Amino acid sequence: SQQGEEDPQALSIQEGENATMNCSYKTSINNLQWYRQNSGRGLVHLILIRSNEREKHSGRLRVTLDTSKKSSSLLITASRAADTASYFCATDKEGGSEKLVFGKGTKLTVNP
Amino acid sequence: DTGVSQDPRHKITKRGQNVTFRCDPISEHNRLYWYRQTLGQGPEFLTYFQNEAQLEKSRLLSDRFSAERPKGSFSTLEIQRTEQGDSAMYLCAIILDTTDTQYFGPGTRLTVL
Numbered sequence: 001s002q003q004g005e006e007d008p009q010a011l012s013i014q015e016g017e018n019a020t021m022n023c024s025y026k027t028s029i030n031n032l033q034w035y036r037q038n039s040g041r042g043l044v045h046l047i048l049i050r051s052n053e054r055e056k057h058s059g060r061l062r063v064t065l066d067t068s069k070k071s072s073s074l075l076i077t078a079s080r081a082a083d084t085a086s087y088f089c090a091t092d093k094e095g096g097s098e099k100l101v102f103g104k105g106t107k108l109t110v111n112p
Numbered sequence: 113d114t115g116v117s118q119d120p121r122h123k124i125t126k127r128g129q130n131v132t133f134r135c136d137p138i139s140e141h142n143r144l145y146w147y148r149q150t151l152g153q154g155p156e157f158l159t160y161f162q163n164e165a166q167l168e169k170s171r172l173l174s175d176r177f178s179a180e181r182p183k184g185s186f187s188t189l190e191i192q193r194t195e196q197g198d199s200a201m202y203l204c205a206i207i208l209d210t211t212d213t214q215y216f217g218p219g220t221r222l223t224v225l
Contacts, residue, residue, distance in 0.1 A: 102154030
C-alpha cells in the first residue's frame with residue numbers, strides 16, 4: 001500500500017512561475033525524500049530531509065517538513081520547461097529497514 | 113549516473129514465460145532494494161538485501177518471484193510463469209553513502225503479452 005499522498009495530482013504552469021507540490025504521510029519517519037521521474041525513465045533523487053529538519057534548499061528547490069502534520073512540500077522556483085516530469089515523495093518508516101514508501105506523484109507540466 | 117545499471121532495459125515476453133532481470137551497482141554496497149512501478153503509480157517495495165542476505169519481502173512478492181544477491185554484489189530478480197499483471201517497470205536502488213539516500217537505476221520495463 002502507498003503511504004504518501006501527493007497533492008495536486010497534476011499541475012500545469014507557465015515557465016518562470018513557481019510550482020508547489022505537497023505530500024502527506026501516515027507514520028513516523030526517519031526521513032523524507034523527493035524524486036523526479038521523466039516519462040518512462042528512472043527516478044532521479046532531488047533532496048532528502050530528515051525528521052529533525054524543517055527546511056532544506058538545493059538550487060531552485062525548497063523542501064519543508066512538518067512532522068506534527070505529517071506533511072511536506074516541494075517548491076520549485078522559476079520553473080523551466082525541462083522541469084516537466086512527475087514528482088514523488090517517499091518516506092522510510094522510523095525504526096524500519098529504510099525501504100521507501102511512495103505516493104502516486106504529482107505530474108507537473110511547465111509550458112514554454 | 114546513479115551508480116546502478118540494470119539489464120535489460122526493456123523486455124517483452126509472452127504469458128507463461130520466465131524472465132530474469134539484473135541489477136549491477138558500480139561498487140559494493142551493503143543495502144540493495146527492488147521496487148515495482150505500474151503505470152500512473154509510485155514505486156512499490158518488493159524486497160531488500162543487506163549484503164547477500166534477503167532481509168525483507170513484500171506481500172507483492174508472490175511465490176513466482178525470486179530474488180538473489182550472491183556474494184553481496186549484483187542482484188537478480190526472476191519471475192516465473194509471467195502473467196499480464198506483471199507488466200511494470202522494475203527498479204533497483206542502492207544506498208551509496210551515509211545519508212540514507214536511495215539511488216535508483218534506470219529500470220527494466222517488462223511487457224507481458
